[in-house]
Amino acid sequence: MRVGLIVDSACDLPYEFARKHDLFVLPVTAIIDGQTYIDNHDPVRTQEFYQSGLLDKGHQAETEAFSAEQIHDLFMEKIVTEFDVAICETVTRSRSLIYQNASEAMNSVMAHYEEARKAAGRDGKFSMRVIDSKQIFAGQGLLAAHTLKLIGQKVSKNALRHEVETFTDKIYTCVIPRDLHYIRERARRRGDKSVSAVAAFLGKALNIIPVIFGQGVEGKPVAKTRNFDMAVEKVMNYAVARVEAGLLTPYVSLSCGLSWTEIEDLPGLNRLRDACEQNGVELLLSQMGITSAIYVGPGSICLALAAEPHEFSDFQ
Known part of the structure; x- marks a missing residue:
């Protein structure tokens, strides 16, 4: 078969x-x-x-x-x-x-x-x-x-x-949108009101980069940072600690709306690679596809893993 x-x-x-x-x-x-x-x-x-x-x-x-x-x-x-x-x-x-x-x-x-x-x-x-x-x-x-x-x-x-x-239902995702205004505009065209105009304005005016965390698409902001690298560090810290605590399947999936040169320069990426290797986990690192990049915006990052119920703050 x-x-x-x-x-x-x-x-x-x-x-x-x-x-x-x-x-x-x-x-x-x-x-x-x-x-x-x-x-x-x-x-x-x-x-x-x-x-x-x-x-x-x-x-x-x-x-x-x-x-x-x-x-x-x-x-x-x-x-x-x-x-x-x-x-x-x-x-x-x-x-x-x-x-x-x-x-x-x-x-x-x-x-x-x-x-x-x-x-x-x-x-x-x-x-x-x-x-x-x-x-x-x-x-x-x-x-x-x-x-x-x-x-x-x-x-x-x-x-x-x-x-x-x-x-x-056991999969947790972290999304770092590079530009909330971009997401709000794309969502508006689809009739999706999940990203408010106020949040988009604050993100644009104050250069706030959020970390959105949750199961599947049911995410919520769990951290707000003043720059992209700080947000990436938080997500990498979470992923490394969660890998060391144990996963339900031996994979971590990470897709990035960046050039490969920019991906390799992400802060904490090598720490995540090392943690995965030491714990028998395969890091599925990919460049975000065209469809994904249009949806969430170029420059954004999405990380996913499967684990027992937990909160993002548990691994910071």
């Missing part, structure tokens, strides 16, 4: 890790200054976007989920013919139509897959499940890494589905 994992372009993971594990990325359409781009996590294209400045706040940038029809065609061509069981983990449904469209596509695929499998020479039935990851960015990447570990352990498909659906 061949099991495949599908994620969308909001899921941040190192390119080599995704390729090694045959991860299928469901693309997202990016519309920047009226030009349409397909974000399929091509590392070369992503690097070009950062270098060109197309992701900076001076540009009009939005993302758009593939339609149910587009997703259906991809599933029929790439998934039904290659796998016997497929798990599709989408960015949280509260922030995107991907879950809804993928679910609609799945229902159509399940009613019409036999002919495609027969033509591809694959015997037996096909099953599929679309799961709301309840995560964004690095959090979605962490869930994907844990899912791939379970697939490698050859757990049954029912056990796999149950573990994934329960495990996502």
